[in-house]
Each structure stands twice: as C-alpha cells, then as structure tokens.
Amino acid sequence: MTLVLEHVHKVYQDGPKEYVALNDASLQVQAGEFVAVVGPSGSGKSTLLSIAGALLSPTSGKVLLDGENIVTLSKKEVTKRRLEKIGFIFQAAHLLPYLKVKDQLNVMSVLAHKSKQQKTDILAHLGLEHRIHHYPNDLSGGERQRVAIARALVNNPQLILADEPTASLDSSRGQEVVKLLANEVKEGNKAGVMVTHDERVLGYADRIITIRDGKVELG
Amino acid sequence: MFLAIRELLFAKTKYILIGLITTLTVSLIFIVSGLAEGLSADNASSIQGLAADSLVLEAEAEGELGSSFIPMQKAKEIINDQEQEANTLSIQMMNATVGGGDKQISLALFATERDGMLIPEVTEGRSPKQENEVLADESLKQDGIQLGDELQLGEETTYVVAGFTTEQRYSHTPVVFVKSDDLEQVNAVAVKGESVSEGAYSTIPKMDALHGIPSYSQEQASLNMMIIFLYVITAFVLAVFFYVMTLQKRDQFGVLKALGANNTYLISGLIIQVILLSIVSVGIATAISFGIGALFPADMPFILNMATIVQPAIIIIVVSVLGAVVSLYQVIQIDPLEAIEGVAT
Ligand SMILES: Nc1ncnc2c1ncn2[C@@H]1O[C@H](COP(=O)(O)OP(=O)(O)OP(=O)(O)O)[C@@H](O)[C@H]1O
Numbered sequence: 001m002t003l004v005l006e007h008v009h010k011v012y013q014d015g016p017k018e019y020v021a022l023n024d025a026s027l028q029v030q031a032g033e034f035v036a037v038v039g040p041s042g043s044g045k046s047t048l049l050s051i052a053g054a055l056l057s058p059t060s061g062k063v064l065l066d067g068e069n070i071v072t073l074s075k076k077e078v079t080k081r082r083l084e085k086i087g088f089i090f091q092a093a094h095l096l097p098y099l100k101v102k103d104q105l106n107v108m109s110v111l112a113h114k115s116k117q118q119k120t121d122i123l124a125h126l127g128l129e130h131r132i133h134h135y136p137n138d139l140s141g142g143e144r145q146r147v148a149i150a151r152a153l154v155n156n157p158q159l160i161l162a163d164e165p166t167a168s169l170d171s172s173r174g175q176e177v178v179k180l181l182a183n184e185v186k187e188g189n190k191a192g193v194m195v196t197h198d199e200r201v202l203g204y205a206d207r208i209i210t211i212r213d214g215k216v217e218l219g
Numbered sequence: 220m221f222l223a224i225r226e227l228l229f230a231k232t233k234y235i236l237i238g239l240i241t242t243l244t245v246s247l248i249f250i251v252s253g254l255a256e257g258l259s260a261d262n263a264s265s266i267q268g269l270a271a272d273s274l275v276l277e278a279e280a281e282g283e284l285g286s287s288f289i290p291m292q293k294a295k296e297i298i299n300d301q302e303q304e305a306n307t308l309s310i311q312m313m314n315a316t317v318g319g320g321d322k323q324i325s326l327a328l329f330a331t332e333r334d335g336m337l338i339p340e341v342t343e344g345r346s347p348k349q350e351n352e353v354l355a356d357e358s359l360k361q362d363g364i365q366l367g368d369e370l371q372l373g374e375e376t377t378y379v380v381a382g383f384t385t386e387q388r389y390s391h392t393p394v395v396f397v398k399s400d401d402l403e404q405v406n407a408v409a410v411k412g413e414s415v416s417e418g419a420y421s422t423i424p425k426m427d428a429l430h431g432i433p434s435y436s437q438e439q440a441s442l443n444m445m446i447i448f449l450y451v452i453t454a455f456v457l458a459v460f461f462y463v464m465t466l467q468k469r470d471q472f473g474v475l476k477a478l479g480a481n482n483t484y485l486i487s488g489l490i491i492q493v494i495l496l497s498i499v500s501v502g503i504a505t506a507i508s509f510g511i512g513a514l515f516p517a518d519m520p521f522i523l524n525m526a527t528i529v530q531p532a533i534i535i536i537v538v539s540v541l542g543a544v545v546s547l548y549q550v551i552q553i554d555p556l557e558a559i560e561g562v563a564t
C-alpha cells in the first residue's frame with residue numbers, strides 16, 4: 001500500500017470566517033514505511049490524518065490509496081474502504097465497554113462479513129492472551145491501547161493511522177505501544193502514519209514530518 | 220445483531236428497568252382490551268351472535284333497534300319478500316320478580332318465532348314447549364334462577380324457565396327468549412344473507428345495530444381512547460429511552476463508523492434491540508394479563524384470549540419501532556470524525 005496526498009487544502013468554515021487548516025499539503029508513504037507527524041498544537045495534524053483516513057474530505061486535492069482517489073467516492077464506498085484498507089488507532093482506546101477483548105476484535109470480522117476466526121495469534125502477539133475474556137473496564141490503559149491496536153489490525157489493513165496513540169499512556173507504556181505499531185508496519189509491509197507530541201517515541205519512525213500552520217515541512 | 224445482543228446483556232439493569240415499564244403499560248393495554256371485549260359482549264353478545272346477517276328496520280329509526288317499530292302485518296310481508304330465511308325480532312327491557320319475592324331482576328325480552336332461526340342452542344334443560352315457557356341466558360343463574368323457576372312480569376304474565384342458553388346478553392342484562400305470535404308490532408326483521416327492503420324500511424348489517432344499543436358506543440369509545448393513549452405512552456417511553464441511550468452512545472457510534480461500520484448495520488442493531496425488548500415485554504405482559512384475568516370474579520365482564528391479544532401485540536411492536544425512528548435519525552447524523560479528538564464537527 002502506498003498513501004499519497006497531493007496538494008491537499010482544507011478550509012474550515014467557522015461562521016463567516018474561514019480557517020485554513022491545511023495549505024497545499026503533499027505527502028507520500030510507501031509500504032513498510034512508518035512516518036511520524038509532529039507539529040505545534042493546532043497546526044493541522046489531526047486534520048491531515050482524518051483526511052488520509054477518509055474521515056474528512058479535503059476542500060481540494062487528492063488522496064490516493066493504492067492509486068485510487070478516495071475523495072470522489074460516495075460515503076458508502078468510503079466507509080467500505082475504511083473497513084477494508086485502513087486501521088485506525090485513536091488517542092483514547094475507544095473500546096466498546098460491553099465487549100470482551102475477543103469480541104472487540106470479532107466485531108471487526110462481523111463488520112467485514114468475515115468468519116470470526118481465532119484471534120489468539122494477534123492477541124498473543126500483543127501480549128494479551130490472558131485478557132481475552134476481560135471487559136475494557138478491567139484492563140490497564142496500556143492493555144486497552146494494545147487491544148485497540150489489535151482491533152485495528154484484525155482485517156489486515158494496509159494503511160495504519162494513529163492519532164496520538166500514546167497520549168493516555170505513561171512514557172514506558174507509550175514506548176511499548178509505538179514499538180508494537182512500528183513492528184506491525186514493518187512485518188506486514190503496511191504504510192503507517194502516527195501523529196504524536198511525544199518526542200521519546202520518534203526513534204521508532206522511519207521519517208518525521210513536521211506540520212506548521214497547515215504546511216508540511218518535510219524532514 | 221452481534222453488538223445489539225451483547226450490549227443488551229451487558230447493560231442488563233437499564234434494559235430490565237425499561238422492559239419492566241413497557242411490560243406494565245402493555246399489561247394495562249391487554250387488561251383494558253379484555254375489559255372492552257368483555258363489556259362489548261355483556262352489552263351485545265346476543266346481537267353479535269344473532270343467527271342472522273342483516274336487519275330490516277323502520278327507515279326513520281336510523282339504525283336504532285329500539286326506535287324501530289314495524290307492525291306485525293307489515294313484518295310478515297317483509298319476511299315473505301326475502302329470498303332467504305327471515306324472522307321477526309322484538310326487544311323489550313323488563314323487570315321481573317321471582318316466585319312472588321320482592322327482588323327485581325332486569326331482563327331483555329327477545330320475542331321471535333318459537334322455532335325460528337334466532338333461537339340459540341339450548342345448553343341446559345330443553346326447548347320451550349308450553350305457551351308460557353321460555354329459554355333464558357345462563358347468567359340469570361347468578362340471580363338464583365334455576366330450571367323450572369317462574370319469572371313474574373307485571374300483573375298478568377308469568378314465564379317458566381324451560382332451558383338455559385349461553386352468551387346471550389343485551390344492554391348488560393340477560394336475554395330471555397319468548398314467542399312473538401301475539402305481538403302487534405316488532406322492532407326488526409332479521410334476515411340471513413342480504414335482505415330486501417323498500418319504502419319506509421331499510422336494511423343494516425347486524426353489527427351496525429350495536430351502535431343503537433344504549434351506551435354501547437360510549438363504553439367502547441372511552442375504553443378505546445384509553446387503549447390508544449396507552450399505545451402512545453408505550454411508544455413515547457421507548458422512544459425517549461432509546462433516544463437517550465443513543466445520545467449516551469454517541470462516541471461509540473462515532474468510533475464504530477470510523478472503524479468502518481455502515482449506517483445500515485448500526486440502525487438494524489438498534490431496531491433489533493427495540494423489537495426484542497417489545498416482544499419480551501409483550502410476552503411477559505400476556506402472562507400477567509391472563510393471570511390477573513383469572514383472578515377477576517366470574518361475573519366480571521372481562522374476555523381475554525389469544526385473539527384479543529394478537530392485534531394490540533402487533534400494534535405495540537409497530538409503534539415501538541416507530542418510536543425508535545428519532546434515534547435512527549440521530550445515529551445517521553453522527554460523524555465518524557467524532558472519534559478523532561480535537562477535530563470538531
Ligand atoms: N470544524 C472546525 N471548524 C473550524 N476550525 C477547525 C475545525 N476543526 C479544526 N479546526 C481548526 O483547525 C486547526 C487544525 O486542527 P487540528 O485538530 O488538525 O490540529 P492538531 O494539529 O491536531 O492540534 P493538536 O495537536 O492540538 O491535536 C486548529 O486551529 C483547529 O482549531
């Protein structure tokens with residue numbers, strides 16, 4: 001999978017005022033590449049990630065997933081691309097409180113109309129095998145975020161997007177989680193983009209991109 | 220389905236509580252329906268079960284049995300005009316005393332041809348044979364009347380109960396079938412199938428005659444009004460509950476959408492929850508209503524059977540789903556972007 005953003009503009013309409021959140025942002029992420037996105041608060045990092053993840057459409061510009069421009073797709077199609085091609089990891093784990101760990105993963109298979117095959121591999125890989133029958137409430141913050149990563153990986157998406165995945169974790173837990181993410185990207189030959197404020201995890205990234213005032217400064 | 224069921228089970232207490240409220244309103248709907256049905260029968264089972272399909276009345280009576288008067292001579296002509304079997308029917312509300320006592324019993328005297336089609340089946344005793352013998356509804360037994368007892372009407376008339384029949388009540392009183400030979404006028408001519416009438420006489424289907432029974436329409440209307448209100452309350456309670464639940468789960472829906480769940484999946488989950496909840500409530504309410512019905516005294520006009528329950532049960536499930544429509548709209552409105560912190564929608 002390659003992710004390509006070409007001349008992406010995003011203008012937020014805030015009443016009569018216009019706010020340019022992304023200004024001619026272009027970006028390429030190759031398969032097997034793990035890219036970190038940094039920048040001051042309000043610079044447009046989440047906006048960039050949301051556009052790359054088909055959660056938000058740009059005011060102008062192209063977003064290509066394996067060459068397909070998702071900007072022009074219908075809402076329904078876009079939702080399908082998210083399900084099949086993109087794995088999201090959010091700032092908070094955002095697990096469903098009423099599902100046990102195994103079902104947090106099974107729900108992804110259900111959504112994708114796939115059989116609920118054993119998820120023990122992934123869970124073991126993320127050190128969660130002894131938590132399979134626990135509810136999110138009974139997990140630590142780090143465990144929750146690891147379940148969220150497992151959930152993002154279930155349908156074997158080729159693009160992994162993470163918005164401040166370590167924000168709710170302490171430093172060592174944060175390192176652990178980012179290391180995991182970097183490994184998944186490498187091993188699965190996926191494209192990975194992670195927005196972060198945490199300088200200590202930048203070492204795991206192949207490339208660091210800085211955003212300032214909506215402009216991408218390649219590093 | 221996957222999510223809907225697991226959430227129901229996880230948030231048991233909430234759903235049990237709302238289920239309890241729905242069960243109570245649904246039970247009330249069933250019980251009031253049973254009462255409406257019971258009162259309807261108590262008021263009109265003799266007409267509802269009348270072995271005829273239509274009635275010829277005096278046109279001026281405008282469908283009211285009690286205001287229609289047909290001279291006997293004319294009634295016989297009308298009967299002759301019919302293609303199918305027809306008999307006269309005359310209804311008179313009377314008070315009777317038993318065996319010289321003081322106690323007054325209200326009766327509805329149905330006068331018709333002695334061996335005519337309108338005479339219902341005898342369930343106890345035998346058909347009247349002697350001049351003064353009559354067939355009475357078995358509810359008269361609750362007034363202590365037995366086979367062979369004498370009913371004193373006014374100074375001159377005395378009837379002897381030769382047999383009992385069942386489900387023959389009119390205007391909340393037991394019906395007594397007497398013979399019509401010596402009457403000078405009758406209220407109606409009851410006809411099997413379509414009836415022929417002309418001039419000062421008109422035809423109505425027998426069920427239309429129910430409205431002419433004193434208080435029938437008013438009774439049914441007020442009970443039906445209660446039932447309709449209970450439907451609305453049930454729908455509202457469920458609508459508000461699922462609306463609030465949906466609001467509470469906004470971010471969950473947002474995350475699910477971000478992960479790739481489409482609206483159809485999320486909406487069908489919600490509808491499954493509503494339908495499950497209302498079906499379980501209807502089921503429990505059915506048991507409760509039958510239980511309460513069994514506790515009612517025998518002479519209480521209350522009729523509850525599966526046939527009475529099916530219609531309201533279906534209506535309840537339909538209005539519950541309708542009530543959930545507001546929440547469906549909410550679900551569709553939720554933006555998957557809500558899963559991403561900081562990017563406001
Ligand atoms: N719906 C919106 N309407 C108007 N302005 C918005 C909207 N969403 C975001 N913005 C603005 O766009 C800019 C970029 O927002 P974004 O969330 O992408 O920043 P960020 O780099 O992720 O910041 P942070 O590091 O604080 O998460 C911010 O100034 C924000 O206030």
Ligand SMILES: [Mg+2]
Pocket residue numbers: 045046047560561562
């Ligand atoms: Mg952000």
